[in-house]
Amino acid sequence: MTTENLITIKNLKKTHIKGKQALNIFHDLNMHIQTGNFIAIMGPSGSGKTTMLNMLGGIDKPTSGEIYFKEDRIDNLSENELTQFRAMHVGFIFQFYNLMPMLTAYNNVELPLLLTDLSKEDKIKKIKTALEIVNLSDRESHYPRELSGGQMQRVAIARAIVSNPDILLCDEPTGDLDRETANEILGVLKLLNEELNKTIIMVTHDPEAARYSKLTLHLDKGEFNQKELS
């Protein structure tokens, strides 16, 4: 298993401007995220957890500083280049699943593959595999309204991993689930990390959820306090 730097952050600064007030979220933040890591980011509301996730995923840009994905700098990419970067390297998992209500579980998982040139057979194979990994093969023809919260989140995970991204970014993936279902989802994420060597960065409020990660970072006042879990 390789442990190269997947993401490198240098002197990151992020400022939110609200009216005449400038709110500094991060100031001179530096960090490395290695391939195969499973990081939980915790912290109080408004501490910048989701902002950090958005910047790593290329849907937000820092005010200054640099973000590298492997060797490539991504913070200065154009909107179209960032879109392509996300399609190729990043899988997103949201708190409220964000599935397309008019599509079946199968079609929802298929969405990222619409952007690829894969053959029909290859697409089918990848979708089936993704659904198998999240243990939802028997629900592929169900619409989101016919699924439970946990099942919807599994579909969202399958959608995130179907194109085999390098990194999974999870924003409160268990925030809308009961304890038992949350544990199931976290188990799936752990499996993806341990068995498939997926790099996962998860924002959470839930200390129980953080226990599934290899590393928990506490974000407060724009700085990370690191806590390695055994």
Next chain:
Amino acid sequence: MTIFYLVKKNLLSHKIRSFLLVLCIFVAFIVYGVLKSFEQAMHSGIELSGTNRLVTVNRINFTQPLPYAYYNRVANIEGIKNVTFAKWFGGYYQEPKNFLTTFAVEPSSWLNVFKEFIVKPEEKRAFLKDKKGVLVGRNIANKHHWSIGDNVPISSNIYSNKKGGHTWDFTVRAIYDGEKEQTDTNQVIIHYEYFNLSKTFGKDFIGWLVVLTKDANLNEVIAKRIDSLFNNSAYETRTATESAFNKAFIEQIGNISLIIQSVVSVAFLTILMVVGNTMYLAVGERTKELAVLKTIGFNNRLIFNMIMSESLLLTVAGGIPAIICAYGIINALNLVVGGFLPGLLMPMNVVFTSILWMILLSVLTGIFPAYNAVKLNIITALHKNQ
């Protein structure tokens, strides 16, 4: 799954709303297709007018007669290639509701002037030979199932005959086809000579003259010559080109084009507002879904094309069946009112302009929602309603 499937699924996610929009577009394009076909039928007489044909009518108005003697006098004017005349018969078959556009003419000269009436040589000879013969248009023959040799009684709602009735007996001797699709094949042509001898009043009078000039450049000069010939007579004339005459005839009804354009414009403007507003709201409702698509890698061009495709699909789903239906309606109307409105067909240019309108409508209704979707901020949209 393809992108098109995704577009289709988006449209069908609110079936009733999409159905009502399609219905709305359907109605607008039916109105467009039918009215534009009517408009063109009204003007087909102008378009098909001969460039070197003049029409001479009574100066008072075209319903007033002219003496038969004018026919020969006009024929002698220099620069005229041919001249013919017609008299309105006011015909119907069996019942007044079976109206027939019937003209009593001098058959030989009539067919020389109106070359767009295509008659088989043997039928033409038979018609010219038989004074009680009748030349009928293909549409009329088909409508009443007439064929060569059939005896057909045709009544007049104006004239009576010497037998004391209003009905003349004729034999179908020839059936003509139109040179062009729009050529009127709803006419019935009878011999003036037979009609003139057998009617009880209005003898030796004709309705109007049709003059074929040797050169269209001579039209104005010849028109003046004709009218000056009959100046200060009891029956002064007014001569104009056939197209001007037909145009003036249509304008008696009113400015048809303006009326039709107004109705069509109102219909399209309403559709534009209804569809545009609904598309705008529908895409607005999907803000979060669009943000997710952008997050997972759908680029702006793809998002833009998807929304524009939705708009186009919606317009085409309503527009194409509407044009097909309008075509059916026009054909059905042609059977009913074809006698009054020859050339009532759906011309190809109406089909083409309908397609252009569909494209324009879809662009106008889709462009703003598509632009908004492109400009959508993913972060803001993802946190909407959370």
